[in-house]
Amino acid sequence: MAADQPAQRGSEAVAGGPQALMSVRGLGIRFKTSHGVWQATRKIDFDIAPGERVGIVGESGCGKTITGLSILRLLPNNLAGLDGSIHFDGTDLASCSTRQMRAIRGRRIAMIFQEPMSALDPVFTVGHQIAETLRVHTGVTREEARERTLDMLRRVGIASPERRIDDYPHQLSGGMRQRVMIAASLICGPQLLIADEPTTALDVTVQAQILELLRDLSETSNTALMLITHDLGVVAETCTRMITMYAGEVIEDAAVDDALVRPLHPYTSGLLRSLPHLSPRHGKLPSIPGRVPSIMDMPNGCRFKARCSHAVAGCEKEQALLDAGNGRKVRCWRFRELDLPGALQHAATAPIAAMVTSP
Amino acid sequence: MTPQAADNAIVSVRDLQVGFQTTDRRAVVKAVDGVSFDVRRGETFGIIGESGSGKTTIGRALVFLLKPSGGAILHNGIDPLAMPRQQFQSHRRDYQIIFQDPNAALNPRMTILSSVLEPLELARAGSKAERLQRAHEAMDRVGLPLDLGERYPHQLSGGQKQRVVIARALTLRPKMIVCDEVVAALDMSIRGDVLNLFAELQRDLGLTYVFITHDLAVVSHISERIAVMYLGRFVELGPTEKVSERPLHPYTQALLSAEPRPLPSTMRGNNRIVLQGEIPSPIDPPSGCRFRTRCQYAQAVCAEKTPDWRELMPDHWVACHFADRPNFSPN
Ligand SMILES: Nc1ncnc2c1ncn2[C@@H]1O[C@H](COP(=O)(O)OP(=O)(O)OP(=O)(O)O)[C@@H](O)[C@H]1O
Ligand SMILES: Nc1ncnc2c1ncn2[C@@H]1O[C@H](COP(=O)(O)OP(=O)(O)O)[C@@H](O)[C@H]1O
Ligand code: SF4
Ligand code: SF4
Ligand SMILES: [Mg+2]
Ligand SMILES: [Mg+2]
Numbered sequence: 001m002a003a004d005q006p007a008q009r010g011s012e013a014v015a016g017g018p019q020a021l022m023s024v025r026g027l028g029i030r031f032k033t034s035h036g037v038w039q040a041t042r043k044i045d046f047d048i049a050p051g052e053r054v055g056i057v058g059e060s061g062c063g064k065t066i067t068g069l070s071i072l073r074l075l076p077n078n079l080a081g082l083d084g085s086i087h088f089d090g091t092d093l094a095s096c097s098t099r100q101m102r103a104i105r106g107r108r109i110a111m112i113f114q115e116p117m118s119a120l121d122p123v124f125t126v127g128h129q130i131a132e133t134l135r136v137h138t139g140v141t142r143e144e145a146r147e148r149t150l151d152m153l154r155r156v157g158i159a160s161p162e163r164r165i166d167d168y169p170h171q172l173s174g175g176m177r178q179r180v181m182i183a184a185s186l187i188c189g190p191q192l193l194i195a196d197e198p199t200t201a202l203d204v205t206v207q208a209q210i211l212e213l214l215r216d217l218s219e220t221s222n223t224a225l226m227l228i229t230h231d232l233g234v235v236a237e238t239c240t241r242m243i244t245m246y247a248g249e250v251i252e253d254a255a256v257d258d259a260l261v262r263p264l265h266p267y268t269s270g271l272l273r274s275l276p277h278l279s280p281r282h283g284k285l286p287s288i289p290g291r292v293p294s295i296m297d298m299p300n301g302c303r304f305k306a307r308c309s310h311a312v313a314g315c316e317k318e319q320a321l322l323d324a325g326n327g328r329k330v331r332c333w334r335f336r337e338l339d340l341p342g343a344l345q346h347a348a349t350a351p352i353a354a355m356v357t358s359p
Numbered sequence: 360m361t362p363q364a365a366d367n368a369i370v371s372v373r374d375l376q377v378g379f380q381t382t383d384r385r386a387v388v389k390a391v392d393g394v395s396f397d398v399r400r401g402e403t404f405g406i407i408g409e410s411g412s413g414k415t416t417i418g419r420a421l422v423f424l425l426k427p428s429g430g431a432i433l434h435n436g437i438d439p440l441a442m443p444r445q446q447f448q449s450h451r452r453d454y455q456i457i458f459q460d461p462n463a464a465l466n467p468r469m470t471i472l473s474s475v476l477e478p479l480e481l482a483r484a485g486s487k488a489e490r491l492q493r494a495h496e497a498m499d500r501v502g503l504p505l506d507l508g509e510r511y512p513h514q515l516s517g518g519q520k521q522r523v524v525i526a527r528a529l530t531l532r533p534k535m536i537v538c539d540e541v542v543a544a545l546d547m548s549i550r551g552d553v554l555n556l557f558a559e560l561q562r563d564l565g566l567t568y569v570f571i572t573h574d575l576a577v578v579s580h581i582s583e584r585i586a587v588m589y590l591g592r593f594v595e596l597g598p599t600e601k602v603s604e605r606p607l608h609p610y611t612q613a614l615l616s617a618e619p620r621p622l623p624s625t626m627r628g629n630n631r632i633v634l635q636g637e638i639p640s641p642i643d644p645p646s647g648c649r650f651r652t653r654c655q656y657a658q659a660v661c662a663e664k665t666p667d668w669r670e671l672m673p674d675h676w677v678a679c680h681f682a683d684r685p686n687f688s689p690n
Binding site for chain 1: 373410547577599631634
């Protein structure tokens with residue numbers, strides 16, 4: 001199985017420049033609320049190369065889901081405004097027409113969610129739902145659509161697809177539903193798949209199956225993957241690059257191994273330190289004091305300042321996403337002078353080190 | 360085989376069975392089907408397993424939120440169900456349970472302070488002033504500023520709400536707390552804080568925990584012993600270091616290897632066991648060893664005979680026909 005084959009994840013995996021499949025620049029999302037207009041995210045910059053697997057991590061509310069939704073223009077209707085651009089293979093998704101968007105959505109960019117039941121229609125068989133997507137976008141015949149659906153169900157690891165194709169969603173287990181969702185999202189051969197917490201509702205043994213499937217499919221069909229998760233382990237197992245978000249901004253962007261071994265932002269380092277995997281058993285877990293500032297009360301300058309043990313005078317200035325070389329980016333002006341611990345420094349003494357070598 | 364009740368057992372569970380009728384009343388789900396263990400005074404006893412394996416059901420039975428359909432649960436060697444009603448009610452205060460979702464546990468229309476006071480009022484404990492003092496002590500204990508008492512749940516963060524729920528359980532000064540997925544809903548940077556709080560309370564107040572979770576990293580960090588549950592039964596039970604580093608049961612091994620590790624590729628090794636399929640329905644569990652439909656080592660005997668629950672190494676229990684053979688082979 002490919003599960004044990006860690007992907008190629010050197011610094012060269014970092015995308016950028018002319019070969020990017022998607023380039024997001026200055027993306028900001030504003031919502032109308034009863035308290036006025038909220039700036040939910042701002043200054044989001046990142047690229048995804050063809051076939052690349054990018055993990056978007058960060059705590060609840062930092063803006064992962066709405067960033068994913070904005071790419072497909074599926075944001076809730078209290079949207080007040082979308083700033084910046086999302087260049088995807090020659091089209092600006094932030095400003096293109098609804099018609100152009102409809103031709104891209106589901107066909108060239110697909111999205112799957114945490115709870116597959118909510119995305120599947122309970123009154124239609126799974127085969128019908130997958131085949132319809134294909135027919136709407138490509139106009140193939142009913143027979144051909146069924147053939148290709150069977151083939152896709154087989155590829156996502158559904159046993160005896162001839163029997164399953166006429167099942168209704170409620171007849172499937174949680175893991176099977178997520179496989180069906182993946183089949184439906186990949187049936188048109190998209191260039192980019194956005195997966196928002198696709199395994200959070202699943203058990204760890206089923207999660208391992210689904211992550212392996214996503215990785216294999218992305219490798220064999222060169223589909224880029226944007227994997228939204230709060231689980232750093234999931235990113236490490238699945239992705240080539242990791243983008244860390246905090247309070248509506250991208251604060252670090254690096255090849256997964258680089259981010260884990262030598263994080264450049266104090267928040268990324270703090271997250272790694274707080275993981276129980278990486279701390280000595282029964283010891284006190286390091287934690288990041290305080291909490292994320294509220295959208296309505298964002299500080300000027302570095303948004304992590306109040307919780308950062310490295311904060312000094314100067315951190316109250318506006319922080320740009322700086323180029324740290326080797327395709328890395330970080331939103332902290334002190335990154336060069338700070339030497340922050342990553343997963344390696346912790347793991348050597350932690351139970352996970354033993355887990356790695358057994359059984 | 361049933362282990363002897365040790366003197367230091369705060370809870371002894373013997374051949375526990377809990378069944379639920381399905382909604383169409385045609386079948387019985389054996390959510391817990393013959394589980395025996397002791398929880399030792401002052402320890403943290405972890406229970407892990409996939410969803411639907413019966414963890415929550417055990418937790419609820421331990422505090423008599425639901426009645427066993429078979430077997431026995433003793434608190435300090437005594438069967439609470441044999442107590443007179445009033446004694447039973449006051450006895451139950453010593454055994455609390457906390458759930459995953461603090462929002463469900465807190466009444467949105469009650470202030471934080473009234474929520475913390477509520478159990479004391481229901482128990483009619485002490486005078487009004489004494490109750491207030493105990494509530495304040497509990498809030499202080501979990502690190503909640505007293506002025507938060509006037510606020511409502513929606514004005515608190517997730518971590519703060521979970522602290523309120525813990526404070527509420529502490530007011531009655533329990534001896535044991537069952538913690539069911541208590542950090543699952545919390546963000547990673549806060550999770551550590553709440554786990555540290557549990558450890559500190561245990562040290563200072565001599566509490567015993569039964570810590571239920573599907574998160575291996577959390578359970579192995581906090582527990583002295585870990586039980587692994589599959590389809591209503593324990594498949595392995597032992598000291599944390601043994602279970603998480605030298606697991607004896609094929610299911611435990613698969614569970615550990617499926618855990619995504621936040622490590623760079625050079626450190627992650629390549630020993631993943633990817634299990635096929637999902638946990639079968641507890642309405643009609645496989646015969647013999649319940650794990651056999653997903654076990655890579657399954658033999659004919661595994662379908663015929665239920666493996667014994669045996670103490671293969673000191674304090675380390677397992678239910679697998681071949682756990683004592685290298686590579687789980689029958690020869
Ligand atoms: N329709 C909306 N109106 C107003 N604010 C919104 C709306 N949708 C999202 N937000 C806010 O935007 C921010 C980002 O939300 P988002 O759902 O992207 O978070 P997330 O990072 O995906 O979090 P989680 O990990 O909990 O899924 C949050 O502060 C959220 O409250
Ligand atoms: N009140 C109930 N009525 C019917 N079935 C139940 C009830 N509570 C739990 N079950 C069933 O019992 C099994 C074990 O459930 P539970 O103890 O909640 O598992 P876990 O906490 O390990 O996820 C599941 O199959 C579940 O559907
Ligand atoms: S800019 Fe200052 S406060 Fe912000 S992360 Fe860097 S050192 Fe910390
Ligand atoms: S008894 Fe058989 S099926 Fe069960 S875990 Fe052991 S080898 Fe596998
Ligand atoms: Mg989200
Ligand atoms: Mg449960």
